[in-house]
Amino acid sequence: MKMSETSETIFDEAEDCCQSCSLPFNDEHTDMRSPENPKYCIYCYADGGFTMPNATADDMVAIGVPLLAPRMGEDAARQYLQALIPTLERWQC
Numbered sequence: 001m002k003m004s005e006t007s008e009t010i011f012d013e014a015e016d017c018c019q020s021c022s023l024p025f026n027d028e029h030t031d032m033r034s035p036e037n038p039k040y041c042i043y044c045y046a047d048g049g050f051t052m053p054n055a056t057a058d059d060m061v062a063i064g065v066p067l068l069a070p071r072m073g074e075d076a077a078r079q080y081l082q083a084l085i086p087t088l089e090r091w092q093c
Contacts, residue, residue: 019089020044021060022081039089050090058093 017024018032018041025033025041042050052059061081064070068077085091 006056017088018044020050020055020091021064022088044090057088058086060085 016026019039021041023032023041023043026048032041032043034040034042036048039043039045049061061078064085065074065077070078071077072078072085
């Protein structure tokens with residue numbers, strides 16, 4: 001994804017992804033939904049709660065940037081996640 005795409009595209013992508021870290025639930029990430037709470041991935045939600053209960057949206061951005069950087073570059077990954085992660089359900093408080 002290029003950052004020149006509209007913000008609507010970014011926010012549409014939030015519909016079927018982990019509502020904490022933005023891991024997409026797609027063919028590449030099958031069986032990644034938490035069986036306890038399907039809004040979240042197995043990395044973010046387990047044993048009845050968040051695996052990192054004190055994490056912030058900024059923490060999730062920092063975790064995600066190195067994972068996305070090989071595909072889109074570090075700056076673009078950071079911009080993308082800074083726009084997307086705060087819109088996810090966990091961070092709407």
